[in-house]
Amino acid sequence: MEEHFVIPEIVDAWSKLDAPWRDDPAVRVMAMDRFAGPLGDISDSRVAAMDAAGMDVQVLSLAPPGLQILDTADAVALQRVTNDRLAEAVRAHPGRLQGFAALAMSAPDKAAAELERAVKELGFQGAMVLSRTREHSLDHRDLWPVFEAAEALNAPLYLHPQTPPLAVRDTYYQVDDPGASTALSLFGLGWHYDAGVQLLRLIFNGVFDRFPNLQVISGHWGEVVLFYLERIAEGARFVNALDRPLIDYFRENMYFTPSGMYGERYLRWTVEMIGVDRIMFASDYPFMAPPEAGMPDYVTHTGLDQEAQEKFASGNWERLTAGIKR
Template identity: 45%
Template sequence: MVNVNSKDRLPLIGIEEHFITEEVLQAWHEAELSATDPSLAHNAGTIGARLLDLAQGRIDLMDEAGVDVQVLSLTTPALHELGPASVDIARRCNDIIAEAIARHPHRFQGLATLPVSDPEAAALELERCVKTLGFKGTMLSGRVGDRNLDHADFMPIFESASLLGAPILLHPRTPPAAVREAYYSGLNPALDTALATYGLGWHYDAGLQFVRLMVSGIFDRLPTLQIILGHWGEMVLFYAERLSAMGRVSHLNKTVDDYLKNNLYVTASGMFWPHFMEIAASIVGKERLLFSTDFPYQYRPGNDARRFLNECGLSGEDLAGFAHINWERLTQHCGSRT
């Protein structure tokens, strides 16, 4: 549970808050990922410095925004393109986060960084992170090479998460080059990159990964598995009615609505528009709303996070749930099921 001094002040937990390490930056550079993933350019300058900071500078910005706890996750594209070397890199990343949590136990929590190109090793690392390091789940950043997350190769990761009671945050990543060329090019270089990443492409990509997992039957095989989508559902919730029609051809055990209400949580990711929250709540339920700021990408000064909490339109138990209780409830048995 989160400690707060004031009895009148709700604890505020941001569950999608990112970091980077120098080792990962170097590994991306050596793999020449900047040539294939334009999103890496977003991790420079002030944002890059904030991603690297796991100490007082980050905490000062949290205090200014009104955030009590950040749940730390390695920013996109994580280790998805780093091959066998990612096994050791993942372990060191997770140890760095565990050390930061140990230094500031009331300010930081962690989501595991996984070597997803080796799913068996990733499943074992998730178990270590949850059971030994006390992490609260993991984050996956979309495709791995040319394989979508519903590929059979990745089942060990999802099985491990389900067994451990560890939620999985599905995070956006840049669409493949062929998709960018077909749909996100021809404007100008800066606009092409923006449209393919934070403007639209990231969010379609993350939402599509969830839809593919759902219609592939993953929740029928793993009914307790819990997935989190940022940015109020990465487009998915706004097309829930259309997606429900896929039940006719997907041969699932339940309706799409059932999976959205029982296997999906959604978080704000710094998109502080109350009407988006209203739509999300009407589909998944208020008990499945989670707070986040998408630090440092959506960071805005001036107590911005606390202001949205106070003005979002929720009250009483619903407000407390959004601020911290829904997350605490989701993760209370993480690591204790096995």
């Protein structure tokens, strides 16, 4: 369910942005030959690639940097275009493709309305959101209408990493080799730290206290945060503003996927901390190659028992989406 696509109109909009909003590192990655072709294909070739990897269903989502770096007018116009285009692909491949809506988060009320349309009219399974909407972090109170709509619909939001702000990239991730700088600021580390901080901001700024039934999915095994959870929880004891112990937000409001990080140690740690009812499979297509022996072989060799394997492969997702109010 972290399986990406892009349409030409979005690529064109990205190319026309001025600094500081233009996300050059991410856009360069999306334009690489090895990714641009698969990202632009949501037809029979996509399904053939799924067959080759042993994947029955992909939940497609707009690739980063998505709509949230665009100016509001463009984002609002393109959210409907993007979602309608994705809906066509889903209709053309019933039972194989599903959809996450792309949302113009800079216009929260319109994004909330589009989420409702995408779920109720297009049959989507929720939405994918990125860490920030221009200068606003995801927890910013202006964006809360989207959380309100998602909770009312019982529709999950998948939080995807976003390139850190330019000042952060220049301060922390700039090294002599430009290619290494890009890698460090994106998939090397910067994406994951940035998204992990956003998960914590949702907790500490009261989003889950205001919307206690909101469900957020986090890729890459919790974007580093999950592996420091005991340490973070220790510090959270000094925070009086939370309604619940920190661990409860992770176990009651979040799900976690590998996003192509197939290491069994990551999986075992996540299960130990959160439990098998909160893990879901995701491959991060087309950015991560499938396991050499295919998806089914990976799932059966996780060390999970049969019931847990079924929950991880599809059962938890089916249970979550069965509760969406359409």
